[in-house]
Amino acid sequence: MSTDGAKIVGFCCHYTARVSEDALRLAGVLPAGVRFEHVPCTGRVEVPAFLAAFEQGADAVFVVGCEEGSCHNLSGSQRASKRVGQAKAILKELNVGLERIEMFFVTRGETEPVVAAAREMSERVGRLGQLYGEQAKVVEVEEAQ
Amino acid sequence: MIIAERKPLPELIEMLAGVERLLILGCRGCVAVCSAGGDKEVSVLATALRLGRKLAGGTIEIDEDTYVRQCDPEYLEPLKTKGKDYDAVLSIACGVGVNFIADCCPGVRVMPGLNTTFYGANLGSGEWAEKCAGCGACVLHLTGGLCPVARCAKSLSNGPCGGSVGGRCEIDPDVACVWHQIHDKLRELKQAERLGEIMPIRDWRPAGHGGPRRRIKEDLRP
Numbered sequence: 001m002s003t004d005g006a007k008i009v010g011f012c013c014h015y016t017a018r019v020s021e022d023a024l025r026l027a028g029v030l031p032a033g034v035r036f037e038h039v040p041c042t043g044r045v046e047v048p049a050f051l052a053a054f055e056q057g058a059d060a061v062f063v064v065g066c067e068e069g070s071c072h073n074l075s076g077s078q079r080a081s082k083r084v085g086q087a088k089a090i091l092k093e094l095n096v097g098l099e100r101i102e103m104f105f106v107t108r109g110e111t112e113p114v115v116a117a118a119r120e121m122s123e124r125v126g127r128l129g130q131l132y133g134e135q136a137k138v139v140e141v142e143e144a145q
Numbered sequence: 146m147i148i149a150e151r152k153p154l155p156e157l158i159e160m161l162a163g164v165e166r167l168l169i170l171g172c173r174g175c176v177a178v179c180s181a182g183g184d185k186e187v188s189v190l191a192t193a194l195r196l197g198r199k200l201a202g203g204t205i206e207i208d209e210d211t212y213v214r215q216c217d218p219e220y221l222e223p224l225k226t227k228g229k230d231y232d233a234v235l236s237i238a239c240g241v242g243v244n245f246i247a248d249c250c251p252g253v254r255v256m257p258g259l260n261t262t263f264y265g266a267n268l269g270s271g272e273w274a275e276k277c278a279g280c281g282a283c284v285l286h287l288t289g290g291l292c293p294v295a296r297c298a299k300s301l302s303n304g305p306c307g308g309s310v311g312g313r314c315e316i317d318p319d320v321a322c323v324w325h326q327i328h329d330k331l332r333e334l335k336q337a338e339r340l341g342e343i344m345p346i347r348d349w350r351p352a353g354h355g356g357p358r359r360r361i362k363e364d365l366r367p
Contacts, residue, residue, distance in 0.1 A: 048189055052192050094193070094200060
């Protein structure tokens with residue numbers, strides 16, 4: 001299965017993803033279809049934003065927040081992680097594979113872990129297929145069972 | 146407060162089959178406090194239902210609103226006209242709100258988004274427990290403030306039963322035997338002699354067994 005046309009949305013805070021998406025793309029290190037949503041702190045992102053990304057066509061969503069103890073806003077990334085958990089619970093009710101959303105804790109200011117997170121999600125979409133594809137639906141219903 | 150929880154999404158999706166224009170209506174009363182039906186929950190449910198409908202190959206137009214309370218007629222006034230613009234109104238208030246919309250808003254199709262569960266207290270973040278059954282004949286002065294109607298699995302008036310073991314209820318070892326707790330509490334209050342008093346057979350009519358209950362306070366009536 002190919003990731004061509006995959007849409008992957010990554011929510012990143014100022015402190016974990018300082019390098020712009022365009023720069024990473026120009027360097028050729030970012031998988032196709034990945035788009036970053038920069039937010040002041042991942043703790044500011046609520047569950048509806050994750051679900052809306054899927055509704056607007058994303059095949060996967062990921063959140064890149066600061067490692068525990070290094071969050072600029074103390075517990076922002078921990079809050080984000082909880083909300084990713086809440087989104088997973090909703091996706092489970094909708095028979096959507098839980099691997100389509102993930103929280104990543106990364107070292108602040110380093111680009112490599114952010115790129116690694118994007119690649120991980122791209123690999124998952126490659127395995128699961130597009131969210132709105134027929135094949136993907138069959139796989140995910142089986143997973144949910 | 147009244148405790149409620151959201152119905153499972155598959156149940157809601159099935160309930161809303163054929164609905165193309167939906168209003169999700171929250172309530173800023175009890176259900177907002179127990180994180181089941183406030184502004185935030187309206188927003189989460191709206192996005193979840195939009196996604197659910199899209200995954201099923203369809204679309205649904207959803208508006209979001211939250212009223213101060215759904216159990217007072219003045220707050221429902223706007224819904225009498227606004228509600229008719231939708232195929233359905235999904236109320237995520239308690240069952241009182243759903244009933245009251247049905248009573249007060251003719252022509253508005255209202256559906257329940259929550260299961261209303263009990264009157265409870267907040268034990269800690271994200272945890273609530275039943276403390277009152279609204280039985281209409283309070284005996285808490287006899288039981289050290291602990292309710293045998295709501296907190297005893299058998300609602301015994303003169304407990305404990307033979308299933309109380311080590312202070313735990315036979316229905317589940319995680320459930321405390323409230324009659325064991327009542328004994329401990331009355332001893333602590335130096336009122337252990339109360340345990341010798343036999344409570345008469347309970348009249349369940351005030352608990353709703355005499356039909357729907359109503360309270361009238363004459364001095365407040367117009």
